[in-house]
Amino acid sequence: MSAFEVPSYQIDDMSTGSIRPKISVDRNVTKPEVMYASFTDDGFTLPEIPYQKIDPKWRRQVVVDPTGEAPGTIVVRLQERFLYYVQPGGDALRYGVGIGRDGFLWNGRANIQYGKKWPTWTPPAEMIQRQPELEKWRGGQPGGLKNPLGARALYIFRDGQDTGYRIHGSPEWWTIGQAMSSGCVRMINQDVIDLFNRVNGKTPVVVG
Numbered sequence: 001m002s003a004f005e006v007p008s009y010q011i012d013d014m015s016t017g018s019i020r021p022k023i024s025v026d027r028n029v030t031k032p033e034v035m036y037a038s039f040t041d042d043g044f045t046l047p048e049i050p051y052q053k054i055d056p057k058w059r060r061q062v063v064v065d066p067t068g069e070a071p072g073t074i075v076v077r078l079q080e081r082f083l084y085y086v087q088p089g090g091d092a093l094r095y096g097v098g099i100g101r102d103g104f105l106w107n108g109r110a111n112i113q114y115g116k117k118w119p120t121w122t123p124p125a126e127m128i129q130r131q132p133e134l135e136k137w138r139g140g141q142p143g144g145l146k147n148p149l150g151a152r153a154l155y156i157f158r159d160g161q162d163t164g165y166r167i168h169g170s171p172e173w174w175t176i177g178q179a180m181s182s183g184c185v186r187m188i189n190q191d192v193i194d195l196f197n198r199v200n201g202k203t204p205v206v207v208g
C-alpha cells in the first residue's frame with residue numbers, strides 16, 4: 001500500500017470486552033484522488049486538488065474520536081489544526097484546517113446558526129483599512145471560485161449573536177495546516193462541501 005492510499009477497514013461489530021471495535025467505514029472517505037477530484041457544483045467547476053502536495057495528515061479521514069464531545073459536535077483544535085466532526089460509536093471525521101494568525105484567533109463554545117452555498121464575502125471595515133485594495137468589495141464579493149469563503153460557509157453564533165467567524169472553504173488549498181487567516185477556520189473546498197452535507201440544524205461548535 002502506498003503512502004497516499006487510505007487503508008480499507010473491515011467493520012467488526014462483535015464486542016470484545018474492553019477492546020474497541022475497529023473504526024467505521026464512510027463512503028465519502030476514500031482514496032484522495034476520489035475525494036479531491038474536480039467536479040461541478042451549482043454551476044462552478046471546482047479544480048482538482050493536487051493532494052500529492054498536501055501532507056497526508058491534513059486529508060479527510062475517519063479516526064477514533066479524541067474529543068469526548070457528543071455526536072454531531074464540531075470540534076476545532078487550533079494547535080493541532082484539525083477539525084473533528086464527532087460520530088456515534090466513538091469515531092470522528094477529521095479534516096485538516098487553516099486557522100487565524102496570532103492576534104486573530106477566536107475560541108469558545110458556540111453553534112452553527114446556518115450555512116450557505118457559494119456565499120458572498122463582505123470584508124469588515126477594519127480589514128479594508130488594513131488592505132485598501134479590498135474597498136471594491138465593501139458591498140460584498142459574489143460567490144465564486146476566487147471568493148475567499150470558498151464553496152461553503154458555516155456561520156458561528158454565540159448566544160444568538162454573530163461572532164463574525166466562519167468555518168469555510170478556500171481556493172487556497174496550500175494554506176491548510178497554517179495560521180494565515182483573519183480568524184476564520186479554512187478548509188479545502190471539497191472537504192467543506194463534505195462537512196456542509198453532514199451538518200444538521202444548529203450544530204454545536206467547540207473551538208480551542
